Amino acid sequence: MSRSADSLLVAVLSRAHVHADGYIELLAETAGVDLMVCDPDGPPAADRGPRGLPAGARYVDGYREVFALRPDAVVIMSETSRHRELIEPAAESGAAILCEKPLATTAADARAIAAVVGGRGVPFMIAHPVRFMAACSELIGRARAGQLGELVAVRGTNNGKLPAERSWFVEPEWSGGGALFDHVVHVADLIDALTDARAASVSAITNRMLYADRVGATVADVLGTGGPETGGLVLINYASGLVAAIDCSWSLSASAPSWGGLTINVTGTAGEVFVDAFRPRVRGIEAGSGRALELPYGLGGDASLIDAFLDVVRGGRPARPDLGTALRTLAVVLAAAESAARGRSVDVPELGW
Incomplete structure (x- = not known):
């Protein structure tokens, strides 16, 4: 070669x-x-x-x-x-x-x-x-510059369709779980970028009511454990006193006009900001079927992520988000899964680094 x-x-x-x-x-x-x-x-x-x-x-x-x-x-x-x-x-x-x-x-x-x-x-x-998207990058910069004061509350959503085209997403052996493992990390990563506060404990509830027929869930699964979660709500308490709530559900129907989106509402002692990361969209109707369509426009985060990684490889910048971020966001997900299974709040595990 x-x-x-x-x-x-x-x-x-x-x-x-x-x-x-x-x-x-x-x-x-x-x-x-x-x-x-x-x-x-x-x-x-x-x-x-x-x-x-x-x-x-x-x-x-x-x-x-x-x-x-x-x-x-x-x-x-x-x-x-x-x-x-x-x-x-x-x-x-x-x-x-x-x-x-x-x-x-x-x-x-x-x-x-x-x-x-x-x-x-x-x-x-x-x-x-997501942290590389323009609106999220600006939010991180403003928060890091102190323009929001001390952060006290974050409310985030990362909702979407069941990723049915890749069936391993709903097989816990391969994915770890369902919506918790798929969607919590994006909002948790934004919080990690906004503040140096560390997650201390997590409370989570999940269910399997959404898409139950698509993931093999029975009535017993819906009410108890077994099978991947398709709906979830996660509450995170940080050592600094910051509290965050994340709706991570696969809650959009298969016929929805887009795959989903991410929002984050950040409240600090000096201000509040709301970001809808995927809001810029052209909306219309498909002529043949009458189905609603939404087509995003503008620069997404993928290209900036790849550019940043190549800069890292060339030695032009430090790796961000790095292994520490990966471990901290995964620790939140693992704690959420344990909390949902146990029905109580659990401490966030220390994964090293």
Whole structure:
């Protein structure tokens, strides 16, 4: 495989995640990047999402072959439970790592990842693109500059459709859970970026009433445990006194005009700000079916995330959001899952770093 002396060899590992092809497209369009894609595993279950060889990309048959080529960087887009098995050899090879969120499905895997990444000292970023969106970036800057005073309350929503095109999202063996694991981290990451306060305890409630027929839930599952949660509400208490509430539900119907969105309302002692991160949209009606349509416009966070990661690989900036952020946001998710299962508030676990 030939490469120019000043280019970066970047490998996308797996196409399991819904964001994988978007990142592949962005990397393929970036000057100075030699891109290769590897997706040998295939879906763990019936899956409508594309797998294997993507159009217009150089393909490598196996992960071992990828690491033998000594890539400068890897982008890990596998099922969440497979992150560790890809991060460990990537770190051992010395490659910079961008990993899809959340970091892992268990505390044990998260601690193992922290040990190998920390031990090897490789650059590591977690894929939290929402913080790179213009409105969210400005909110973070203003809060960090003290314009809101001391933060006292945050209310966030990250709602969407059931990600049915990637069926592993609703298989806890692969995803860790359901809506908690899919959606809590984006708002938790924004809070992590807004303040240095650390989450102390979490209370969460979940149910399986939404999309029950799509995730194999029975009446007993809806009322008790078993199967992935499709609706959830998480209350986080921070050591500083900050309180945050996150609605993380897959609460949009399959016929909704868009996949969903994210909002955050931040209250401080000196002011309050509300951000609807995906609000800029063109709205209309599809002529043939009469179905409502919403098409987002403007710059999203994905392109800025990829640009930031490539800057990290080139040594132009520190990794942000880094492994510490990945561990802290995952700790909130794990605490939320435990709280929902136990029916009481639980302490946020310490995952290292």
